[in-house]
Structures are given as structure tokens and as C-alpha cells.
Amino acid sequence: xxxxxxxxxxxxxxxxxxxxxxxxxxTGVGFVRIxxxxxxxxxxxxxxSADEHARFGGVVPEIASRAHLQALLPTVHRAFVAAGLxxxxxxxxxxxxxxxxxxxxxxxxxxxxxxxxxxxxPLIGVNHLAxxxxxxxxxxxxxxxxxxxxxxxxxxxxxxxxxxxxxGGIGGDADAITLIGTTIDDAAGEAYDKVARLLxxxxxxxxxxxxxxxxxxxxxxDFPRGLTGAKDADKHRYDFSFSGxxxxxxxxxxxxxRDGKDVPINDICASFQEAVADVLTAKTxxxxxxLGIGTVVIAGGVAANGRLRSLAAxxxxxxxxxxxxxxxxxxxxxxxxxxAVGAHVxxxxxxxxxxxxxxxxxxxxxxxxxx
Amino acid sequence: xxxxxxxxxTPVITVGVVNLKRPHEIAAELERAGHITDQVNQxxxxxxxxxxxxxxxxxxxxxxxxxxxxxxxxxxxxxxLAETGHVVGDLEAVVVGIGPGxxxxxRVGMVTAAALGDALNIxxxxxxxxxxxxxxxxxxxDFLVVTDARRKEVYxxxxxxxxxxxxxxxxxxxxxxxxxxxxxGFTPEWIAxxxxxxxxxxxxxxxxxxxxxxxxSLVACATGALLTGAIPGPLTPLxxxxxxxxxxxxxxxxxxKS
Ligand SMILES: [Zn+2]
Numbered sequence: 317x318x319x320x321x322x323x324x325x326x327x328x329x330x331x332x333x334x335x336x337x338x339x340x341x342x343t344g345v346g347f348v349r350i351x352x353x354x355x356x357x358x359x360x361x362x363x364x365s366a367d368e369h370a371r372f373g374g375v376v377p378e379i380a381s382r383a384h385l386q387a388l389l390p391t392v393h394r395a396f397v398a399a400g401l402x403x404x405x406x407x408x409x410x411x412x413x414x415x416x417x418x419x420x421x422x423x424x425x426x427x428x429x430x431x432x433x434x435x436x437x438p439l440i441g442v443n444h445l446a447x448x449x450x451x452x453x454x455x456x457x458x459x460x461x462x463x464x465x466x467x468x469x470x471x472x473x474x475x476x477x478x479x480x481x482x483x484g485g486i487g488g489d490a491d492a493i494t495l496i497g498t499t500i501d502d503a504a505g506e507a508y509d510k511v512a513r514l515l516x517x518x519x520x521x522x523x524x525x526x527x528x529x530x531x532x533x534x535x536x537x538d539f540p541r542g543l544t545g546a547k548d549a550d551k552h553r554y555d556f557s558f559s560g561x562x563x564x565x566x567x568x569x570x571x572x573x574r575d576g577k578d579v580p581i582n583d584i585c586a587s588f589q590e591a592v593a594d595v596l597t598a599k600t601x602x603x604x605x606x607l608g609i610g611t612v613v614i615a616g617g618v619a620a621n622g623r624l625r626s627l628a629a630x631x632x633x634x635x636x637x638x639x640x641x642x643x644x645x646x647x648x649x650x651x652x653x654x655x656a657v658g659a660h661v662x663x664x665x666x667x668x669x670x671x672x673x674x675x676x677x678x679x680x681x682x683x684x685x686x687x
Numbered sequence: 688x689x690x691x692x693x694x695x696x697t698p699v700i701t702v703g704v705v706n707l708k709r710p711h712e713i714a715a716e717l718e719r720a721g722h723i724t725d726q727v728n729q730x731x732x733x734x735x736x737x738x739x740x741x742x743x744x745x746x747x748x749x750x751x752x753x754x755x756x757x758x759x760x761x762x763x764x765x766x767x768l769a770e771t772g773h774v775v776g777d778l779e780a781v782v783v784g785i786g787p788g789x790x791x792x793x794r795v796g797m798v799t800a801a802a803l804g805d806a807l808n809i810x811x812x813x814x815x816x817x818x819x820x821x822x823x824x825x826x827x828x829d830f831l832v833v834t835d836a837r838r839k840e841v842y843x844x845x846x847x848x849x850x851x852x853x854x855x856x857x858x859x860x861x862x863x864x865x866x867x868x869x870x871x872g873f874t875p876e877w878i879a880x881x882x883x884x885x886x887x888x889x890x891x892x893x894x895x896x897x898x899x900x901x902x903x904s905l906v907a908c909a910t911g912a913l914l915t916g917a918i919p920g921p922l923t924p925l926x927x928x929x930x931x932x933x934x935x936x937x938x939x940x941x942x943x944k945s
Contacts, residue, residue, distance in 0.1 A: 371934055378790065378930035385794050385924070389805050403806065419791045422757045426795045427802040429761040434775050434806030513935065566941035574942070671765065674758040 322687075325438040326665035331407040332358065333662060334395075334431075335655025336388075338424030339416025339444045340471065341365045341380045343387040345395035346652025347406075348454065348659050355659045357454045359399025360652045363387035370519045374509060375470075381419035388427050395651065406437055410658020413441035413669070413686045414679030416471075421675035429671055438668035441686040442483075442657040443679055444649075445472060446493060448615035450481050450660060451646040451653035460638075464496070464609040466600045468624070469616035469649075470505030470520070473556045473596075474498045475603050476681060478613075481657060482664035483684030492684050496603050497554025500543070504592055505618045507558035511565050511588055515581055525585045526622050532586030534623075539564050539591040544598070554603045561591055593623045597631045604637050611638040619647040661685045688913060689773060691781045691803070692902035695760060695796030696788025696816035697834050697881040698753035702763040703902020704771045706743040707780075707913055713740060741910070742903045745771040749901075756795040764799070780809050782909045784816035786925040787842040787856050788834060793924050801922055813922045814908035817844040817856055820880050822904035823897035824850065828876035831864070831892070835882040842882070842927065845873045858927045861889035 327333070329352050337344035346360030365383035369375045396402065411428035414421060425441070432439040449465045465476040475497040483492050502510070505522060512521025517528070542557030565588050572579050604612055612632055618624060619641055632639035646653065667687055676686065692703040708716070748767045750759050768774060783800035786793045797813070804811030817832040821844070824830065829847055836842045836858045843864055844855035854871045864886050868875055876893075878886060883894040912919065 372932045373935040376930055376932040379932060381790065381794060382924075382926070382930065385798055388798060389801055392805065419794070422791060422795055423798050426757050426760065427798045430799045430802035431806045433761055433765060434803050436776075563941050570940060570942045671761045672758055674755075 322670070323438055323668040324665065325408055325440060325662045325668045327407055327659070327662040331662070332401060332405045333655045333659040334406045334409045335651040335653070335658055336409065336411045336424045336428045337444070337447070337649055337651045337654045338384045338388070338420050339412045339414070340420060340649055341369060341375045341383070342649040343384050343391045343424070344649055344651030344654070345391045346650055346655045347395060347399040347401055348652055348655040350659050350663055354457045355453055355656055355663075357652050358401065359395060360650055361391045361394035361398050362650055363391045366520065373513050373519050375417070377417045377419055380417060381423060384420050384423035388423060403435055406435060408438045408440055408658060408662050410440040410442050410654050410661075412444045412447065412654050413673060414444065414676035416444055416677060418675055418677040421677065425673070425675050433671065439671065439673075440658040440661055440666070441669040441673050442654055442661065443681065443684050444654070445474070445476075445681045446481055446483075446657045446684045447653035449476065449478055449613055450656035451650070452613045452615055452640050452642045453481065453660070454652060454656050455642045455646060456640045459613065460611045462609050463611045463613055464600065464604045464607065465613045465615060466596060467616045468504045468596060468614065468618035470509065471503050472616060473504045473558070474681060475554050475600060477607065477609065480664075481660040481684065483661055483666065493682050495681055496607070497556065497599065499556040499558065500552065501557050501559035502562065504556070504558060504596065507562050507592065508618070510562045514566050514569060515579070515584065522618060522621060525589055528582050529586040529589040529623060532580070532582030532584070534586040534590035536580065536583035537568060537587040539587055541591055541595045544595060554599055556595065556599065558592070561588070589621070589623045593621070593627045596624060597628045600628070601631050601635045601637065605635060611640065614639070614641045615647060617648045620644040657684065688779045689777055690906050690913065691764065691778050692783075692905040693760070693764070693781065693796045693800050694784030694816055694819065694901055694905060695756045695792045696784045696786045698751050698792075699881060700750045700752065700756055700759055700763060701747070701901045702760070702767045703747035703900060703905070704745045704767050704773065705902055705906045706745055707906055707910065708741055708743070709914060716740075742906055744900045744903050747900045747902045753789070753792070756792040760795055760799055775803070776807065778803070778807060778809055780913055781811040782814055782905045782913075783811060783922070784819060784905060785813035785922065786816055787836065787858070787927050788816060789837055790924070790926060797922055797924055810913070810919050811922060812909035812912050812919045814905050815844070815852070815856070815925060817842070817880065818850070818852055818908050819901055819904040820897060821846045821850040821852070822907050823899040823901060824879055824895070825899070826877065826895055829874060831868070831875045831878045831886070832880040833864075833878050833882045833886045834880050835885060841885050843867070843886070845871065845875065856925060856927060861886040864890050
């Protein structure tokens with residue numbers, strides 16, 4: 317078998333795609349099935365090194381990479397059991413080619429190449445960010461064209477126009493995914509982690525702040541909403557900024573401490589969270605309205621946030637927009653979302669990914685499927 | 688036994704396909720050649736045989752690319768197999784170098800070996816990469832195997848003349864290598880390995896080239912396990928260093944100093 321030959325992959329109903337995800341601190345393996353109605357989740361397994369990173373206040377790339385090496389095979393085995401499948405059922409292997417941590421991506425990618433070669437099935441290298449959006453199709457079916465996606469996680473805060481999740485493959489759409497807006501500094505999830513750290517709440521910040529915020533007053537402190545002023549209505553109309561918000565929280569906490577006052581943690585969490593959810597949902601609704609897009613998907617780890625979900629529901633209803641958010645288990649990184657992109661790509665028909673492919677830590681969001 | 692050998696512990700990516708002859712295959716060959724096989728039958732060992740009778744390197748490919756392991760390794764595996772007329776499914780075992788070496792490349796080799804073994808349901812044995820280098824040598828005297836550990840350090844293992852590891856591996860500055868040897872009462876006569884040049888000046892030792900194919904030596908390191916069908920242990924890289932990570936300091940003050 318020549319390694320230069322370009323293989324075509326086109327899969328129909330009944331086909332099984334395995335997905336391998338290793339871009340950050342979660343090792344995920346999932347299986348999806350292509351059906352006449354769409355793409356369904358068959359089973360998945362996840363291993364996380366999050367606990368090992370906690371005391372460092374963020375993901376340590378080398379710790380994550382070591383954990384992926386240890387976890388990959390056991391996670392593959394658990395996923396097969398969860399899905400009730402065996403290796404002979406697999407028709408293609410999708411793997412995260414980027415973006416993400418280089419060393420972590422390489423573990424999943426090298427493993428996926430080996431499984432694909434050993435089982436004689438095509439490899440489909442896909443974009444992690446498209447994966448977050450594709451996760452929703454596992455729960456709510458195919459996306460209408462176009463759809464506006466708000467992708468929020470520890471590493472990303474982006475507004476994307478989704479025309480297709482199949483990428484620019486054979487007969488595909490070259491404008492499958494277009495970047496509408498992005499953060500100009502910190503990602504939303506990163507802001508949660510930094511604020512949690514300065515409040516001494518540990519890592520990761522999202523779940524704990526969400527929990528404490530429920531017992532706080534969200535109007536107690538008027539924290540700034542980044543890039544929402546009149547001067548940003550043009551150039552940064554759909555962009556985000558969370559660095560100023562984080563600094564503002566830090567100043568507020570420090571001034572209370574300096575003056576010997578109590579720090580109302582619940583109120584700060586609620587007010588901070590309100591500022592994040594406010595700006596995320598306001599800009600999403602604005603973009604959907606401006607672009608005439610009727611459906612909004614919110615995806616990524618931060619999509620698990622309670623306030624973001626409720627405020628988005630409120631505002632999308634007001635604006636007459638259809639809102640879709642996958643269940644929490646599909647919001648965070650997992651293998652099924654990668655399998656789902658692979659299935660969309662394979663269903664449409666595309667060239668299989670060459671076994672020479674490298675990991676691309678900075679893979680642009682527009683590239684759904686790498687060759 | 689068709690064995691795939693992989694090492695990615697240095698910038699040199701090595702892939703070899705080696706036929707490891709089983710005892711009965713060697714006995715049959717000797718018989719065919721008219722040799723008396725009493726010795727074989729009595730001892731069950733082949734220590735008296737030249738290595739070339741036990742291992743046949745059917746094909747070996749090497750490629751130097753310090754940052755290209757993930758890109759090149761799997762295509763090299765298929766190409767090396769193709770050269771021997773075999774496909775991945777013909778493999779009966781995998782032997783992989785477990786370092787020490789720069790982590791990212793090392794992991795690519797190890798996860799590739801592990802996934803191939805898992806997918807094909809064949810054993811995967813790990814071999815310390817320096818041991819394989821040591822077995823390539825045909826020189827007399829105690830010696831060191833040295834490879835690049837980056838950050839102005841080298842990975843070092845001390846070997847007795849029989850290529851048996853006696854000390855190490857450790858990560859050291861080249862200038863500390865002789866001191867480490869002295870602490871262990873070890874007197875090396877020469878050095879080998881992909882990083883030998885990095886320690887040559889500091890140690891004043893002769894750098895010697897080892898010439899046997901690395902894939903043959905990797906398989907030689909695991910021969911006992913391969914022939915006895917031993918269950919492979921967990922594949923753990925010889926990292927020798929903790930991950931770089933520092934616990935966070937107190938956040939920087941956000942208020943201007945007053
Ligand atoms: Zn993610």
C-alpha cells in the first residue's frame with residue numbers, strides 16, 4: 317500500500333465512526349453511527365487529568381501529554397464496552413488534528429494512525445472546534461443552514477457561522493465554517509479560572525463560580541462588559557474581551573481587603589458571571605439578528621454554565637431565535653464529538669487524511685477536515 | 688516471528704522489520720545444513736550462535752527529524768513492511784524503545800507501538816533505548832551510552848563490556864558525567880550513542896560508532912520475553928524528569944500602589 321495514494325471515504329447509513337480526542341486534558345474516545353435520520357451516539361468513554369492540573373491553576377501541557385499516553389488504550393477499551401461494539405464494526409477513525417496542545421494532540425493522532433492502519437480503515441483528521449458544534453447534532457439532529465454557533469471554553473470564545481459540518485471535501489462547501497467574532501484576549505473559561513484563583517476557589521473555576529453565584533446577587537457589583545461601548549460597535553461588533561473584567565474583579569477584591577472589609581464571594585461570583593453571560597448572549601443575539609440566522613447553538617465547556625444557559629434561553633426567545641445547547645456531558649471535550657465531525661465528513665464524501673498528517677496546534681476554525 | 692521494531696527516543700526515527708527465529712526454526716536450519724544439534728537440544732539456548740543466525744533484519748528505515756516523529760513514523764512503518772512484502776496484519780510482535788529521550792517524540796513511538804499491538808492483538812515489549820544502542824557495539828571495555836537530553840544535559844547509562852546496564856540512566860550536564868561515573872566506581876573507556884559528541888569534550892573519552900542495525904538490537908533486548916511468550920509489562924517511558932510545572936504565586940496586585 318503506497319502512503320501517497322489518496323483514499324476516498326464515503327460512508328452510508330449503518331456505518332460506525334470512532335472518534336479520538338486528546339487536544340487538552342481529556343482523553344476521549346467515542347463511537348457514532350450514521351443513520352437515515354442523522355448521526356447518533358453509540359457509546360463513549362473519557363479519562364481526565366484535570367485533578368493533576370488543579371494545584372497548578374491551569375493545564376500543564378507535559379502532565380496532560382503523559383496522562384494521554386497512559387489513558388489512550390484503556391479509554392479505547394472502555395468505549396468499545398460502552399458502545400457494545402468490537403473493532404471489526406469500525407468503518408473509519410476520526411481524530412482531533414488541532415487546535416490544541418501540540419504534545420497532547422500528537423498522542424491521539426499517532427494512536428489513531430496506528431489503529432487505522434492496523435484495522436485497514438480510513439483516517440479522518442478533524443477540527444476540535446467543529447467537534448464542539450457537531451456534538452449538538454448527536455442530541456438535536458442535523459443543523460439548519462446556516463446556524464450561528466457560540467463556542468465557549470477554557471481556550472476559545474468564538475462566534476461561528478456554520479453552513480456545513482462536512483467541510484470543504486468532495487462537493488463540500490468551502491465556506492463551511494466562517495469566523496464571525498472572537499475574543500481579543502482571554503477566553504471566557506480562562507476568565508472563570510483566573511477569577512476563581514483570585515477568590516481562592518481552586519481550579520477549574522467554572523463549576524464552583526456557577527454554584528456560588530446561585531446564592532449571590534448578580535447586581536451587587538457592576539462589572540464592565542468588554543467591547544460593548546459605542547466605539548466598539550463597528551470593528552469589534554462581534555468580538556469579546558474578558559481581560560478587563562478579570563482585572564476589575566481583582567481591583568474590587570483587593571480594595572475590599574485593603575480596607576479590611578469582608579469579601580462577599582457569592583455576590584462577586586454572581587456579578588462576574590452575569591457580566592460574562594450578558595456579553596456572550598448579547599453579542600450572539602446581535603450577530604444572529606444582523607446576519608439573518610434563525611438558529612443558535614451554544615457549545616464548548618462553558619456551555620455547561622447555568623446562567624449562560626438561562627440567559628441565552630431568555631434572550632433567544634425574545635429575539636425569536638431557535639436555541640440549541642447540548643447536554644452537559646456533550647459540552648466538555650469528548651471523543652463522540654470528534655466522531656460526529658468524522659461522520660459528517662464521511663457522509664458527504666471526502667478524501668481520507670494522509671498518514672503523513674501532522675498535528676496542528678493552531679488549526680484555523682475554517683478547516684473542518686485536514687488532508 | 689515477524690517483529691516490528693520502533694525507536695523515537697532521539698531525532699533519528701528508526702523502524703525495522705526483523706525476523707526473530709524461534710528455537711525450532713534454528714534447529715531445523717542447522718539440521719538442514721548438516722550441523723549436529725545435540726548442543727541445541729541439551730541447552731535450549733543459542734548463546735554459541737552468531738547473532739545473525741537468530742535475527743534477520745528484513746528492512747530498516749531511519750530518518751532524522753527532531754520534530755517530525757508524528758508525521759513520519761506511521762508512513763515509515765507501512766513503507767518498511769511493504770519493502771519486505773508484508774502488511775501490518777502479518778506482524779507478530781512489536782518492540783519499542785522506551786527512552787530516555789525528548790518526551791514528545793518518545794511518546795509518538797510508544798503510543799504507535801501500543802496502539803498497533805492493541806489493534807492487532809499482539810504483544811508489545813518496551814526496551815530501554817540505551818540498552819539497544821549498547822547491544823549494537825562490538826568493542827571491548829566498559830562504556831557509556833549518551834543521548835541528547837536538551838537543556839544542556841545528556842542522558843547517560845553505564846554499561847559493562849557485555850552490554851549489561853550497570854548504572855543509570857540519568858540526566859546530567861556533560862561536565863558532571865565523569866563525576867557520576869566516579870561516584871559509582873565506574874571507569875568508562877569509551878562512549879557511544881546519538882549524543883556522544885555532546886559529552887566527548889567534557890569526558891575526554893573516545894566516541895565510537897556502533898554499527899549493527901538498531902532494530903536488531905531492540906529485538907535482541909526483548910528476545911527472552913518474545914520467545915517465552917511473557918506477558919508484557921506496562922509501557923512506561925523513561926522520563927527521568929518531572930513535568931515542568933510551578934504552582935501559582937499570589938496574583939499580581941491589580942490596584943496601583945498608593
Ligand atoms: Zn474543547
